[in-house]
Amino acid sequence: MKHKVVIVEDNIPLSEAFAEVIDFTNDFEVVAIYDNCEDAIKNLRKDCAKLFLMDIELPGINGVEGTKQIKKVFPKANIIMVTVYENSEVVFDALCAGASGYLTKNLKPEELVDALKVSISGGAPMSIKIAKMVVSSFQKKPSKIELSKREKEVLVLLSEGNSYDSIAEKLFISKNTIKFHLKNIYIKLQVNSNIEAVQKANKENLI
Amino acid sequence: MKHKVVIVEDNIPLSEAFAEVIDFTNDFEVVAIYDNCEDAIKNLRKDCAKLFLMDIELPGINGVEGTKQIKKVFPKANIIMVTVYENSEVVFDALCAGASGYLTKNLKPEELVDALKVSISGGAPMSIKIAKMVVSSFQKKPSKIELSKREKEVLVLLSEGNSYDSIAEKLFISKNTIKFHLKNIYIKLQVNSNIEAVQKANKENLI
DNA sequence: ACAAAACCTACCCAATTGGGTAGGTTTTTG
DNA sequence: CAAAAACCTACCCAATTGGGTAGGTTTTGT
Numbered sequence: 001m002k003h004k005v006v007i008v009e010d011n012i013p014l015s016e017a018f019a020e021v022i023d024f025t026n027d028f029e030v031v032a033i034y035d036n037c038e039d040a041i042k043n044l045r046k047d048c049a050k051l052f053l054m055d056i057e058l059p060g061i062n063g064v065e066g067t068k069q070i071k072k073v074f075p076k077a078n079i080i081m082v083t084v085y086e087n088s089e090v091v092f093d094a095l096c097a098g099a100s101g102y103l104t105k106n107l108k109p110e111e112l113v114d115a116l117k118v119s120i121s122g123g124a125p126m127s128i129k130i131a132k133m134v135v136s137s138f139q140k141k142p143s144k145i146e147l148s149k150r151e152k153e154v155l156v157l158l159s160e161g162n163s164y165d166s167i168a169e170k171l172f173i174s175k176n177t178i179k180f181h182l183k184n185i186y187i188k189l190q191v192n193s194n195i196e197a198v199q200k201a202n203k204e205n206l207i
Numbered sequence: 208m209k210h211k212v213v214i215v216e217d218n219i220p221l222s223e224a225f226a227e228v229i230d231f232t233n234d235f236e237v238v239a240i241y242d243n244c245e246d247a248i249k250n251l252r253k254d255c256a257k258l259f260l261m262d263i264e265l266p267g268i269n270g271v272e273g274t275k276q277i278k279k280v281f282p283k284a285n286i287i288m289v290t291v292y293e294n295s296e297v298v299f300d301a302l303c304a305g306a307s308g309y310l311t312k313n314l315k316p317e318e319l320v321d322a323l324k325v326s327i328s329g330g331a332p333m334s335i336k337i338a339k340m341v342v343s344s345f346q347k348k349p350s351k352i353e354l355s356k357r358e359k360e361v362l363v364l365l366s367e368g369n370s371y372d373s374i375a376e377k378l379f380i381s382k383n384t385i386k387f388h389l390k391n392i393y394i395k396l397q398v399n400s401n402i403e404a405v406q407k408a409n410k411e412n413l414i
Numbered sequence: 415a416c417a418a419a420a421c422c423t424a425c426c427c428a429a430t431t432g433g434g435t436a437g438g439t440t441t442t443t444g
Numbered sequence: 445c446a447a448a449a450a451c452c453t454a455c456c457c458a459a460t461t462g463g464g465t466a467g468g469t470t471t472t473g474t
Contacts, residue, residue: 095345118335124342128330134341135331138302148450161403163430177452183433184450192432193460196368198402202409355420370460384422390463391420399462400430421470431460440451 002029003120004049008066009082010035010058014105018053018082021109028116035059037066044073051116054099056083056090064090064097071098078119082107088133095134101125143204145188154181156207159198209236210327211256215273216289217242217265221312225260225289228316235323242266244273251280258323261306263290263297271297271304278305285326289314295340302341308332350411352395361388363414366405 005028009015012035019030032047034040038060040052052070056063067079080101081094091102101119103111104127115125126134147155150171157167164182168175186192189200201207212235216222219242226237239254241247245267247259259277263270274286287308288301298309308326310318311334322332333341354362357378364374371389375382393399396407408414 092345095342096347098346100339100342121335122339123335124338126338126342128325128328131331131333131338132307132329134345135302135307135333138299138341139305140303150451158402159406161398161400161406163400165430173451174453176454179432180452182431186432191368193368193370194431195365195402195405199366199368199405357421372460380421381423383424386462387422389461393462401461415474417472417474419470419472421468423468424466426464427462428464429460429462432458434456434458436454438451438453440449442447442449444445444447 003027003051003116004029004031004047005051005053005116006031006040006047006049007033007053008035008037008040008058008063009033009053009055011055018112021112022116025113025116027120028113037061037063037069041066041069041073044070050076050078051119052077052079053082054079056081056085056094064093064099067094067097067099080115080119080125086129086133088137091130091133092137102130103127104129140205143206145204145206147185147188147201147206151181151185151188152207154178155185155197155201158182158194159201159207210234210258210323211236211238211254212258212260212323213238213247213254213256214240214260215242215244215247215265215270216240216260216262218262225319228319229323232320232323234327235320244268244270244276248273248276248280251277257283257285258326259284259286260289260319261286263288263292263301271300271306274301274304274306287322287326287332293336293340295344298337298340299344309337310334311336347412350413352411352413354392354395354408354413358388358392358395359414361385362392362404362408365389365401366408366414 005022007015007018007030015033019033022028022030031049036059054063054067063081070077070079078100080103081099082103082105084105086104094102101115101124103115118125154167157170164175164178167178185197189197191197191200212229214222214225214237222240226240229235229237238256243266261270261274270288277284285307287310288306289310289312291312293311301309308322308331310322325332361374364377371382371385374385392404396404398404398407
């Protein structure tokens with residue numbers, strides 16, 4: 001039994017080329033080709049495919065939105081984005097939407113097939129550049145802002161929802177001292193409210 | 208000119224096997240093998256390698272900590288973790304520390320060489336399972352908590368550090384209404400302060 | 415058309431927070 | 445050692461926030 005693949009791509013020659021490559025394999029077969037997400041979503045249950053090759057730039061519903069909708073119906077669908085976009089925002093949007101892989105259109109036939117194999121076996125096919133982007137997104141650069149140990153403690157407790165009183169109790173110091181530290185924290189972070197301080201500390205990886 | 212590789216691995220037979228594979232290639236050569244991070248860090252400038260194969264479980268400084276220190280001296284070092292650990296915490300710790308790739312020890316010789324090639328060309332070599340984990344980490348599951356459109360607007364503005372007054376101005380409604388919405392938000396999120404609300408909303412991907 | 419939900423406003427009071435000054439001790443560092 | 449930095453406390457006052465009640469309009473769904 002071959003794995004069913006649906007292609008959603010408005011560049012017809014390209015989708016036909018993909019289909020030809022896929023149908024040539026022993027393990028995969030293309031059950032439908034759509035040039036828009038709407039039709040793909042309409043026929044989801046009929047096609048009953050586990051694998052999707054999804055373009056991003058599509059007329060009507062775009063690929064990211066389409067991915068969300070397909071995943072809502074079939075959470076286990078493997079949706080591989082195949083697009084020309086390589087800028088970080090689109091990539092992360094697609095991954096957040098539930099894409100299980102991300103390839104760029106300049107891929108070779110065997111790469112396409114490899115990606116399908118990787119995907120069906122629970123992996124996440126990615127082009128080299130995308131993999132790098134994804135990994136890089138974890139590498140938080142340290143902030144240049146320096147908080148003292150005590151200031152960090154206060155900020156952490158504050159971020160957990162403690163009131164000044166509660167922080168004071170937990171650190172065994174007076175509420176006035178908490179205020180004193182926060183005042184200094186606000187200056188260092190250049191903010192003027194507790195919420196901003198917590199947000200900024202999070203963004204700067206200070207806590 | 209071959210690319211210099213340093214191996215940090217306390218399983219000597221394994222590190223020697225790696226070295227043998229690497230030295231057999233035309234593009235890479237092992238310039239040093241260490242069974243601990245301390246020595247590797249000490250000889251950083253002498254070895255002057257661009258590539259590191261780093262074990263995680265090491266006596267003394269562990270691989271994650273070692274990675275941080277090496278990246279501090281050589282931010283451009285390509286450090287590939289090669290370990291048996293596959294649990295998410297360790298993987299993400301390693302990536303955050305600056306690892307540019309993550310492989311598991313059951314890898315084949317050609318996979319090792321491929322990883323080096325990928326890494327040197329700016330990519331991020333990962334085993335299939337790790338790639339999947341990394342991609343999955345982006346897929347935020349939607350919260351079951353439902354906020355109205357207005358409540359989200361208020362919460363977003365609050366999270367940006369606006370005071371009630373400021374939020375009221377921006378939404379063209381009265382401060383009292385802001386308080387009203389926040390009261391409801393606090394109930395829905397089961398919190399009782401603005402900071403907690405913002406934190407929880409972030410955690411639940413509500414804003 | 416009706417009910418439910420969402421949205422809006424106002425008022426009150428208690429509690430918390432922000433910002434300031436003024437001073438003290440302890441720890442770190444040149 | 446002396447200076448600097450971090451840490452601590454207290455007090456004051458203005459402003460903001462939390463929590464409550466009581467009512468209104470608009471939008472949504474059945």
